[in-house]
Amino acid sequence: MGESRKLSGRYRLLNPLGAGSVRLAFDEAEHRDVAVRELRVPPELRESALFEARRATGLRHPSVVRVLDVLIEGGVPWLVMEFVSGVSLEQAVRSRRPLPVAQAARAGVCVLSALTAAHGAGIVHGRVDPGNVLLTATGRAVLAGFGAPSLSMLPSADLWSLAATMHFAVEGRPPGQVPAAGADPFRSLIRAMLHPAGPPPVEVVRETLDRLAVDRPLDAVVEASGPLPPARVAAIGLAVLDRLVACGAFHGGVQPGNVLVDDSGRARLTPLLRSGTLPAYTAPEGAATRAADLWSLGATLFTAVEGSPPAPGAPLTRAGALAPVLFRLLSGDPAHRPTMDELRRELLAVATGRA
Known part of the structure; x- marks a missing residue:
C-alpha cells in the first residue's frame, strides 16, 4: 500500500499505528490526523457490519474514540476514526x-x-x-x-x-x-x-x-500511616454506621478493606459484593444479622486504632476513650452490643472529645 494513496480522495494514508491493522492518515478536508482501518468481515455480514459502523458515528462521549466516517473504497469498507495520542x-x-x-x-x-x-x-x-x-x-x-x-x-x-x-x-x-x-x-x-x-x-x-x-482502603491507610488516633477512628465509625443504617439490612462485608477513606479523612463503606467477610471480621455467632455487622464494625475500628485485628486476649493499648465502645461492640453475646442509636452517641462523644 503506497504512502501517497488516498481514501475517498481526502484521507492520505501514512504509517501503521502499532502492530495492528490501524493506520495513521491525514484528513486533507479537515486538516487533521485520523486513524483508519479496513473493516474485514465475511461477505454475508458486510451489510450488517456497515449498518453498525454507521450507527457508531453518532456516538459522542469524552471516553470514546469517535468513528468519524464509514466509506467504501474499491469495494472494501473502511472506518475513519478520531486519532488519539x-x-x-x-x-x-x-x-x-x-x-x-x-x-x-x-x-x-x-x-x-x-x-x-x-x-x-x-x-x-x-x-x-x-x-x-x-x-x-x-x-x-x-x-x-x-x-x-x-x-x-x-x-x-x-x-x-x-x-x-x-x-x-x-x-x-x-x-x-x-x-x-x-x-x-x-x-x-x-x-x-x-x-x-x-x-x-x-x-x-x-x-x-x-x-x-x-480513595484508599482503611487497611492500606493503617499500613502506610500506622494506628490512627481514637477520635479519627470514631469519626470513621460514624460514617460506616450511617451506611449500615441506610442499608436497612444485614450488610455482611464490614471490614477494613471495604472502608474507603478520602484525602480529608472522610470514610465510606463500599456496597456489598460477593466476596463476603474475612474470618477476623466475622461475628462469632456467624449469623446474618445487623448485630453481626456491629461486631464486624468493632473489629474494623479495633484494627484502625490498634494496627491489627482483634484476637482472644488482645489488649487495647491505644484506644483510649474508644476502648469501652469497642468492648461492647466485640461482645460475644449479641444482646450486649449497643443499639445503633447508642453507638452513634458513644462514637460522637469520642470523635468530639466529650467522652
Whole structure:
C-alpha cells in the first residue's frame, strides 16, 4: 500500500499505528490526523457490519474514540476514526508493570462511562480488551474499537470484558479460570463482575470504581500511616454506621478493606459484593444479622486504632476513650452490643472529645 494513496480522495494514508491493522492518515478536508482501518468481515455480514459502523458515528462521549466516517473504497469498507495520542493499556502493562489500583480504577471509570453511553444508544462494543483501552498523557482512558461488528453480544458481555481488562491492568494477565485472590475492594469487584451469575448492578460497579479512583482502603491507610488516633477512628465509625443504617439490612462485608477513606479523612463503606467477610471480621455467632455487622464494625475500628485485628486476649493499648465502645461492640453475646442509636452517641462523644 503506497504512502501517497488516498481514501475517498481526502484521507492520505501514512504509517501503521502499532502492530495492528490501524493506520495513521491525514484528513486533507479537515486538516487533521485520523486513524483508519479496513473493516474485514465475511461477505454475508458486510451489510450488517456497515449498518453498525454507521450507527457508531453518532456516538459522542469524552471516553470514546469517535468513528468519524464509514466509506467504501474499491469495494472494501473502511472506518475513519478520531486519532488519539496515547498508549494502549496492553502496551503500558507489558512494557512497564501492572497499574496501581487507583490508576486502574480511574481507567475503569472512563471505560464504564463510555460503555454506559453506548448501551444507552443501543450499541454493544463487543471487543473491550486491553488493546482497545488507550491511556492518554493526561491520565484519561478512552475506549477504541467502536464500529466493528458486535457479533450480537449483550451489554453484560461488555461488563465481563471490562472486568477482565481491569484484571489484566492490576495483575498483568487475563483472569482465566482463576481470577486473582485478595480481599481488597478492587479485586473483589472484579471477581463479582466475572461471576457466572452476572455482574452486580451497574450503579454498584460505578460507585465502587468512583471511590477507588480517589480513595484508599482503611487497611492500606493503617499500613502506610500506622494506628490512627481514637477520635479519627470514631469519626470513621460514624460514617460506616450511617451506611449500615441506610442499608436497612444485614450488610455482611464490614471490614477494613471495604472502608474507603478520602484525602480529608472522610470514610465510606463500599456496597456489598460477593466476596463476603474475612474470618477476623466475622461475628462469632456467624449469623446474618445487623448485630453481626456491629461486631464486624468493632473489629474494623479495633484494627484502625490498634494496627491489627482483634484476637482472644488482645489488649487495647491505644484506644483510649474508644476502648469501652469497642468492648461492647466485640461482645460475644449479641444482646450486649449497643443499639445503633447508642453507638452513634458513644462514637460522637469520642470523635468530639466529650467522652
